[in-house]
Amino acid sequence: MNKDPNYGRILANRYQLAELVGEGAMGRVYKAKDTILGGVTVAVKFLSQALLNNNMRDRFEREATISALLGEKSIHVVRVKDYGVDEQNIPFYVMEFLLGEDLDSVLRYQPLSLSRFLTVTRHICLALESAHQGIVFNGELCTIIHRDIKPSNIVIIQDPTLGEIAKILDFGIAKLILADASQTQSFMGTLAYCSPEQMEGKELDHRSDIYSLGIMMYEMLTTDMPILPQNSSFGGWYQAHHDFQPEPFELSLKIPQELQDLVIRCMAKARENRPQNVREILNVIDSLQQKNNSNKINFNSFHSAKFNSDETISNVPFVTLNSEQDRTVEALPSLTEICLQISWPDNKPLQKIVFSNLINTPLGDIPSIFVMLDYQDINKRMSSIRYNQFLYLNNPHPMLLWITLLFHREIGPRWLPCYIDLKSSKGQKLVRTLSDIGSYRILFFAIDRGSQCQNALASKVNAYNCNMLKQWTNTAQLSPSTSNPQSSKEILRRELEKIKPKILLKMETNYTNFAKDMS
Structure with a gap:
């Protein structure tokens, strides 16, 4: 078997690469050791595209810096510790290495309990709120839209002090919108979670992430997708997100009506009909958590299900x-x-x-x-x-x-x-x-x-x-x-x-x- 040529490679005279732990359309992720910090384990993500000119290099450095600042601002964002460009002009991020399970893996077995759903959703919303509020960089406010909110981009870890914590991945490669800059029109995202305006290639704001969050919240509560296309092509998903209404929640799940209404509203076709910011969602989540703690709500009962x-x-x-x-x-x-x-x-x-x-x-x-x-x-x-x-x-x-x-x-x-x-x-x-x-x-x-x-x-x-x-x-x-x-x-x-x-x-x-x- 051919060994990965990156195995053992020293990157930036500091990070010793070990095994490949992930690979996707956006790039490759390696487990590595930080030799300067005594062998601390980190994750190194190489992006899939080389930096071809100085403008692209400047853009990458700005995005990486803002991503690092966002990770310092919110514990629910995976931290970017370092960044750079290798000998082949390939940009890379160095991130904290998380020992946990992605939400996509969790949902293969069963929906989240109400208590766990509220905790995980609250963490996700806190991360999104920090991003949407923006980071001040070089005197400018940079508001951040993730563009690819989905279960596989959420990692759940067990912290010995804080307990279960949810963190969002890949803010470092999301499109960043400067307050006075125009947005690129290239398509990014995962079809099943894209907002209607994202499918159209329109300029996006934070309400596009709210739509994706609504899709994911429905899946967290049911393990099912709320909207299904007639086929899995781009055109099929385009029609589904524009014309198909979400499936109603099954009565047997016993999901509080207030929560059902919130999830459905997040998936509104027109962005003006969705919650206008993540704080609106957090207010509902906090209220439900208080009720759940006092009433011990359990909606995973199967006794009344047909x-x-x-x-x-x-x-x-x-x-x-x-x-x-x-x-x-x-x-x-x-x-x-x-x-x-x-x-x-x-x-x-x-x-x-x-x-x-x-x-x-x-x-x-x-x-x-x-x-x-x-x-x-x-x-x-x-x-x-x-x-x-x-x-x-x-x-x-x-x-x-x-x-x-x-x-x-x-x-x-x-x-x-x-x-x-x-x-x-x-x-x-x-x-x-x-x-x-x-x-x-x-x-x-x-x-x-x-x-x-x-x-x-x-x-x-x-x-x-x-x-x-x-x-x-x-x-x-x-x-x-x-x-x-x-x-x-x-x-x-x-x-x-x-x-x-x-x-x-x-x-x-x-x-x-x-x-x-x-x-």
Whole structure:
């Protein structure tokens, strides 16, 4: 394997570069050591474009300086510690190295609790307010618009003194607007979070960030996007942001009406109809925090929901060598060998079907999904992203829909839905085992290669999902059935068709984020 030529490189006679930790359209990020400060870990971000003339160099130095000043002004902005230009005329920033988790990763598993949402949103708003109010530089007020507010640009860290803190990334490469300067017209941003005026290439003000914040707040509360295009092209998103209204919040989430109204208002198509500054948003957030602390509001109740769901994205092909699933397979080779010795049940037809099963092994009972496909299709599916989601319907008959999706951009999705009767002892045992173990195996059988298992993949179920599965099995055990199981299957089947486009869009976004937005 070729070593990164930057590994061990000394930058500016001070920063020793180590491994590449992120790469995206804006540049590459390296972990590094500050040799002057005794090896303190920092992050070095190289921008993707060389500085071709002195005007560009001056612009970069001004932006870097203002970004550093902003980081000193607000604890909720990632600090820029240094900047410069290397031998190839490539500009770089030196930033604090954060040990934390980006908000995009947090939202893959579940929405934020109300208390956590209010805290994280307040931190984001404080950072944006500091930027929008501006920085005085060389006697001029420089107001800063981020232009790319999205979950992957928010990092959440655990501070030993202050507790959980949210910080915004990439202010250093956002467009800076001088009070007396015209704005460039180039497009920047992520399509799913862009304001209508940003899609049009118009001059922007701070209300564009407020629109993006509204999109992100909706996602933080639901894990869903409030606006979905007919396709993922620029034109599709342009139409969506201009013509489509946000999806209403589900009643089952029990989100305070005041908060719902605020989020919807932030996503107003016309910027004059949005909150006119971040302080308006902070006033509502502060009020809700006071009420939440006194009333202990909990909006994550599932008891009144008609449909209950949860989801997990289990692995991503770009990090296959480090994925938790692959480590699980390597740690349990005997279980993998057991799976490969299993044969297709005699009571199942030899055709392309999928069903759930509980495998009895010397290592214990293992929840599994049996899948029969063409042999060539099986080989292609081994590099797919594994995603699962669960839908539960209590009436007319307690029924669980266990959805597994094998997502591959080049060959398309493969849906593996399994319906489990939670009034049956077999269904109860399977789901309880799944919730206890927190993982399962997908066994692949080739329709043209006999009855023996050809390959097996591991997929995990996160702790939140496991808890919900336990609750649903307990609820189902006590709930009466008022109709036959087929009635609930038909309802869940229709519901699956409704959510498929949303799931695919989420997977496409996830795929793109890992490919391009790791920085």
